[in-house]
Amino acid sequence: MRARPKQNYHHGDLRNTLIQTATLLLPQHGVAGLSLRAIAKAAGVSHAAPYRHFRDKTDLLESIAISGYNRLAEACQNAEKRYPNSPQQQLFEAGMGYLSLVMEQPELAHLMFSGMLAEENCGEALSQAGTIAVQSLAQIIENGKRLGMYADRPTEDLTLTALACVHGIAMMILGGLIKRPKTKRQLQTLGERVSNTLLLGLQKR
Amino acid sequence: MRARPKQNYHHGDLRNTLIQTATLLLPQHGVAGLSLRAIAKAAGVSHAAPYRHFRDKTDLLESIAISGYNRLAEACQNAEKRYPNSPQQQLFEAGMGYLSLVMEQPELAHLMFSGMLAEENCGEALSQAGTIAVQSLAQIIENGKRLGMYADRPTEDLTLTALACVHGIAMMILGGLIKRPKTKRQLQTLGERVSNTLLLGLQKR
DNA sequence: GCTTATATGTTGGCGCTGTAAACTTCAATG
DNA sequence: CATTGAAGTTTACAGCGCCAACATATAAGC
Numbered sequence: 001m002r003a004r005p006k007q008n009y010h011h012g013d014l015r016n017t018l019i020q021t022a023t024l025l026l027p028q029h030g031v032a033g034l035s036l037r038a039i040a041k042a043a044g045v046s047h048a049a050p051y052r053h054f055r056d057k058t059d060l061l062e063s064i065a066i067s068g069y070n071r072l073a074e075a076c077q078n079a080e081k082r083y084p085n086s087p088q089q090q091l092f093e094a095g096m097g098y099l100s101l102v103m104e105q106p107e108l109a110h111l112m113f114s115g116m117l118a119e120e121n122c123g124e125a126l127s128q129a130g131t132i133a134v135q136s137l138a139q140i141i142e143n144g145k146r147l148g149m150y151a152d153r154p155t156e157d158l159t160l161t162a163l164a165c166v167h168g169i170a171m172m173i174l175g176g177l178i179k180r181p182k183t184k185r186q187l188q189t190l191g192e193r194v195s196n197t198l199l200l201g202l203q204k205r
Numbered sequence: 206m207r208a209r210p211k212q213n214y215h216h217g218d219l220r221n222t223l224i225q226t227a228t229l230l231l232p233q234h235g236v237a238g239l240s241l242r243a244i245a246k247a248a249g250v251s252h253a254a255p256y257r258h259f260r261d262k263t264d265l266l267e268s269i270a271i272s273g274y275n276r277l278a279e280a281c282q283n284a285e286k287r288y289p290n291s292p293q294q295q296l297f298e299a300g301m302g303y304l305s306l307v308m309e310q311p312e313l314a315h316l317m318f319s320g321m322l323a324e325e326n327c328g329e330a331l332s333q334a335g336t337i338a339v340q341s342l343a344q345i346i347e348n349g350k351r352l353g354m355y356a357d358r359p360t361e362d363l364t365l366t367a368l369a370c371v372h373g374i375a376m377m378i379l380g381g382l383i384k385r386p387k388t389k390r391q392l393q394t395l396g397e398r399v400s401n402t403l404l405l406g407l408q409k410r
Numbered sequence: 411g412c413t414t415a416t417a418t419g420t421t422g423g424c425g426c427t428g429t430a431a432a433c434t435t436c437a438a439t440g
Numbered sequence: 441c442a443t444t445g446a447a448g449t450t451t452a453c454a455g456c457g458c459c460a461a462c463a464t465a466t467a468a469g470c
Contacts (some may be wrong), residue, residue, distance in 0.1 A: 013420080018209050032321060035456060050463080053418090057457065114319040116237060118381030132380055153402060160383070161370060161402040167382070168373025169365075176323030177335055177372070178365070178421050197358060197366040201406025204356050216448080240427065253429080253447050258447090285425065 015053040019041050019063050025107075026064065031111045036060070059119060062126050065112045069129035071101060076136035080143070087144030088199075094140055095166040096191050102170040103187060109174055114168075137163055165198050220258040223269040228313075230289050231269065236316045241265070252276050263322060267331050268316045273280040274334035276306060278328055281341035287349070292349030293404075299345055301396050308392060314379055318372075370403050 011198035021043040026034055036057045053195040054060040067150050073095030092168065103108040111117070117126055138159045150158055170173070172178045179188040216222065226248040231239055240254040241262045259265040280302030287296035307314040316322070322331055343364040349355050356361055374395070377383045386392040 014418080036458090037456070043262075047456095048270055048421080049419060053457075076269060081365060110320055113376065113380045113382075114321075115315055115320075115380045118379070125382070132381065150407050151402075151407060153405075154398075157398045157402045158407055160278060160374075161399050162372030162407060164371075164374070164377060164401075165369050167377055168369030168371070170316065171373055171376045173321070175318045175320045176332065177318075178341065192361045193359075194366050194369060195361045197314060197356075198370075198403070199406055199408045200356055200358075201404055201408075202355050202363055203404045203406075204354060205410060241429090242427070252427095253450080254448055256429075392460080 004007075011045060011049075014043070014045060018050055018060060019067075022060060022156060023064055023067070026107045026111070026142055027105065031061075031107050031114070031116075058180055060118055061111060062204065064108065065117055066129040068101070068105075068108050068112045068124055068131045069126075071132040072098060073129075073136040075101070076133070076140060080140060087140060087147060087149060089139045090143060091162065092191065092195050094137055095195065096188070098166050098193060099170055099173075102174060103181065106174055109170065113171060115176070134159075134163065162198065164193060168196055170201065209254055216248075216254075218248060219248070219250060219254060223258060223265060224257055224272075227265060228269055228272070231312050233311065233314070236266075236319070238323075248315060263327065266316060266319060267295050267322055267328055269313070270322055271331055271334040273306070273313050273317045274331075274338045275308075277338040278334075278341040280306070281338070281345060285345060292345060292352060292354060295345045296367065297396065297400050300367075300400065301393070303371050304392055304396060306387065307379060311379055314375065315373060317381070336348055338369065339364075349409075367403065370399060375397055 018039060022034065022039045025042055026041060029035075029038065034052055040047045040050050043049075050060060054063075066185035076094040079090045079097060082093060093192070138155070140164060141150070141159045142155055145155050145158070169178075173180055181190055223244060227239065227244045228243060230247055234240075234243065241255055244265070245252045247254055248254075255265060259268075281299045282297035284295045284302060287298060345361070346355070346364045346367060347360055348362070350360050374383075378385055386395055
């Protein structure tokens with residue numbers, strides 16, 4: 001084994017290079033227009049080389065999606081650390097992190113959430129990463145529940161509803177059902193409007 | 206013009222036949238595996254015939270998506286008529302109609318919401334159909350607002366949040382982030398849990 | 411240290427896709 | 441009845457995912 005392979009027949013770390021290259025190409029080409037052959041070419045290898053490291057195309061895409069879910073989980077955990085005494089701030093911050101990811105990397109979000117990787121044929125690692133991300137948000141709700149700030153309802157229901165709200169906003173932006181916020185400021189106010197409405201409820205108090 | 210064309214060189218109503226055939230094939234093949242050529246073959250015409258009636262593939266898919274949005278709008282309007290005196294029942298019914306469509310025709314929902322038709326290259330008619338569907342739900346919220354049952358917040362915020370919630374649940378089911386309800390009963394209770402939480406709000410009263 | 415085996419590349423090819431161009435047929439119009 | 445234009449067909453092309461056959465650099469065994 002050498003630190004830097006002199007010959008370039010064997011790449012050395014093609015698997016990671018492919019993931020990295022694909023991640024780079026994703027925003028430009030879009031998830032629909034991103035071909036395995038283009039990724040291979042950009043990585044400087046032949047069009048069949050990826051098959052030595054990935055079962056098929058979705059296998060590669062899965063790796064990218066997993067890193068996306070990890071970022072989501074991290075956003076939740078960071079929010080938890082940043083506002084250790086305010087679960088409400090935690091929740092808002094986590095939700096905004098979610099929305100920010102979608103805004104900054106819409107094609108990544110598209111890849112993660114469009115369901116193209118959700119079929120039965122897809123791997124354990126992906127669904128596991130998704131579950132961890134969801135649980136990270138659930139933890140934040142749990143924090144607030146323990147401090148008695150939330151309604152006396154099943155934690156599961158609170159989590160489900162909060163998650164649905166933020167995910168719904170994200171998907172509506174992605175799908176073009178509501179107009180894309182242009183600035184961070186607009187995204188912030190959008191988040192605040194939904195957050196306040198969700199916290200206080202639709203019904204009159 | 207004849208009621209039934211004897212010769213089959215000219216089809217007569219190929220445009221609608223293609224939409225119909227594609228709608229039929231969509232559930233089996235899935236939106237990813239549905240090819241224009243397969244649609245044409247199933248419709249009994251050559252693979253290039255569709256191009257006499259549609260600019261390209263997405264143009265055909267758009268027509269299908271539009272009918273989906275129309276069904277959504279109808280679900281709202283039906284809910285409005287069915288419970289003329291209970292905007293809350295209207296809202297729940299509309300939301301369940303939304304979820305039912307997603308459950309019964311997941312591939313149609315996938316087509317409508319995945320964002321593949323949301324790019325700039327897509328037609329006016331689609332976004333118009335989407336807007337109408339959203340406004341149909343907004344009308345229901347408005348009904349409740351007028352009767353004073355909702356919180357004293359901008360109607361726009363209430364609509365946005367409610368829509369985000371139901372859309373979020375739908376997309377989480379589609380994307381595999383939460384497990385698919387197997388029965389109508391399960392879907393109903395899922396809807397009720399989210400609906401109640403949303404109405405009363407996360408925060409303790 | 412040479413041979414062998416294996417992992418990791420390359421090349422070529424298959425069947426499929428969307429789409430464009432050129433050609434054919436049929437119905438309607440003067 | 442001749443002409444025209446709309447609506448089909450055929451042919452063709454480039455790109456796609458994926459597979460099989462081949463090439464090569466590294467690792468292992470003697």
